Amino acid sequence: MSASTLAAPAPPRQSARRRGTLALVGPSVLILAAWATVPLIMTLWYSFQNYNLVDPTQHGFAKFDNYTYLLSDPDFWSSLANTAFLVIGVLVITVGFGTLLAVLYDQAFPGRSIARVLVISPFFIMPTVAALLWKNLMLHPIYGVYSNMMRMVGLTPIDWMSHYPLFTLTLIVSWEWLPFAVLILLTAIQSLDGEQKEAARMDGAGPVARFFYIIIPHLRRAITVVVMIETIFLLTVFAEITVTTAGGPGVATTNLAFLIYSRALLQFDVGGGSAGGVIAIIIANIVAAFLVRSVARNLET
Amino acid sequence: MTPARKAALSRAALTIIGWGVALWVFFPILWMAMTGFKSEIDAVSTPPKFFFHPTLASYHEVFERANYWHFAINSIVISVLGTIVALLFSVPCAYAMAFSPTKRTRGTLLWMLSTKMLPPVGVLVPIYILARNAGLLDTRTGLVIVYVLMNLPITVWMLFTFFKEVPREILEAGRMDGATRLGEVWHVLLPLSLPGVASTALLSLILSWNESFWSLNLTSSNAAPLPSFIASFSSPEGLFFGKLSAASTLAVAPILVFGWLSQKQLVRGLTFGAVK
Incomplete structure (x- = not known):
């Protein structure tokens, strides 16, 4: 500090403080900057290289070979379609039911706070547990609870995981993310002015009208946030696939994340995996641009 | 009627x-x-x-045959250590941003948020190679580093919104009495925002405990935490429903309780203050 008082004739305390601030913010910014740039540059670099972890004969600049190879691979396009199905499916289910449940748990009834805690619980279940729990205990074609219930009412149980693997995965991931949507949307509903709801009721608006004309418009912003945050996480759904289907049967449940993993870490094709990574980053950036803008509007410093 | x-x-x-x-x-x-x-x-x-x-x-079987404690201790060490390190970085950072904001504070906060938008799978290859070359593959240190970086934007944001609620005058009064910045944070700010700091720590613990992308890809046995332990039940052992259920219950029970305790504050951390 003594050096700064010597060097700065103008308000010395001010500049010393500013330097202090830099020292406090700096470490976090530096490590995050490294985290955000170094791997990104490496992915870009590798995506233009011939690089196989177990095959030293492959090396050197590959131009756009990794990309053309990837883009001409039908597995890549099916992985994009699977990613889209999973992301959009989970979004529709979680936001749709999440809105309804948020309205439901905004109403007063006996034991509401316990019921809320129960609904939120799946969010805290680790993905590997959630996936195996559903695959085995709930949906196993012979021993699963759901299969048993179907048998009890005279139906033939469905082998969900083999016949509708991607759809089933979508349901499992939706179960994990529904609580997130409920939690966020419920918080947003509770910030809705009680008087406004009351006034609408006085004016003779029924529950349906109130839902569409007051609650939904009020929730628009919160729904946007839910959609964007979920999308970022859903692009990287991985553990659920690994422990249930390992991307199969065939490539039926291989999403972009699983494709990159299998290219890079199972086939050791660093170049090809990186090209996939670059594409994932581009998709995520498009989504993220919207999210950052929507948060920025709300930020006061 | x-x-x-x-x-x-x-x-x-x-x-x-x-x-x-x-x-x-x-x-x-x-x-x-x-x-x-x-x-x-x-x-x-x-x-x-x-x-x-x-x-x-x-x-009994899970404890005796499946070596549950090895994985549980990895989970505890990695998530607790990762949370402490993340707080050591983010408390000073959020404090400075909340009480001595500059022209760049807003931009820095938004930029931190944007680093969260990088999908892990996009950088799987370089992180794997970096970890391998640094000898951090399948080590607790490797996962701690990744989890700190993964959670840092969230902890900074969450602490920032909690610190903003502490009246500036209280800190300034402390400063008049000759408190150093460290004293200001330790004796005034942290006690006043303790519930906020606690829920930030809880969220970081929850996210680290359940993280299943990096843990499956960067560890195999030595440093593998509970998500990998459960993954090892995928097949054909998954058919031992009792064992799978006992192991899963052990893996989720502690964090489920933490989640119930902190559910109200989670919204803030999970939405970066966009929904209040």
Whole structure:
């Protein structure tokens, strides 16, 4: 500090403080900057290289070979379609039911706070547990609870995981993310002015009208946030696939994340995996641009 | 129907639906906890048994044969250490941003948020190679580093919003009394925002505990935490429903309790203050 008082004739305390601030913010910014740039540059670099972890004969600049190879691979396009199905499916289910449940748990009834805690619980279940729990205990074609219930009412149980693997995965991931949507949307509903709801009721608006004309418009912003945050996480759904289907049967449940993993870490094709990574980053950036803008509007410093 | 009866009826319907949905959503977790206390034969009986002789046999097997503690200790060490390190970085950072904002503070905060938008799978290859070259593959240190970086934007944001609620005057009064910045943070700011700091730490713990992308890809045995342990049950052992359920219950129970405790504050951290 003594050096700064010597060097700065103008308000010395001010500049010393500013330097202090830099020292406090700096470490976090530096490590995050490294985290955000170094791997990104490496992915870009590798995506233009011939690089196989177990095959030293492959090396050197590959131009756009990794990309053309990837883009001409039908597995890549099916992985994009699977990613889209999973992301959009989970979004529709979680936001749709999440809105309804948020309205439901905004109403007063006996034991509401316990019921809320129960609904939120799946969010805290680790993905590997959630996936195996559903695959085995709930949906196993012979021993699963759901299969048993179907048998009890005279139906033939469905082998969900083999016949509708991607759809089933979508349901499992939706179960994990529904609580997130409920939690966020419920918080947003509770910030809705009680008087406004009351006034609408006085004016003779029924529950349906109130839902569409007051609650939904009020929730628009919160729904946007839910959609964007979920999308970022859903692009990287991985553990659920690994422990249930390992991307199969065939490539039926291989999403972009699983494709990159299998290219890079199972086939050791660093170049090809990186090209996939670059594409994932581009998709995520498009989504993220919207999210950052929507948060920025709300930020006061 | 009189209005009073109508109100009573709709209240009853509401209660039934509200509880019905909640129990249906929670049922898989409840069933898992129950199955953990069944014998393997009861666990796969058809029709399923709601009433059974509880036994600890599955738990015994998980503890004795499956080496549960090795994974549990990895989980505890990695998530606790990762949370402490993340707080050591983010408390000073959020403090400076909340109480001495500059022109760049807003931009820095938004940029931190944007680093969260990088999908992990996009940088899987370089992180794997970096970890391998640094000898950090399958080490706790490697996962701690990744989790700190993964959670840092969230902890900075969350602490920032909590610190903003502490009146500036209180800190300034402390400063007049000659408190250093460290004293200011330690004796004034942290005690005043303790609930906020605690829920930030809880969120970081929860996210680290459940993280299943990096842990599956960067560890194999030595440093593998609980998500990998459960993944090892995927097949064909998954058919031992009792063992799978006991192990899963052990893996999720502590964090489920933390989650219940911090659910109200989670919204802030999870939405970066965009929803309040």
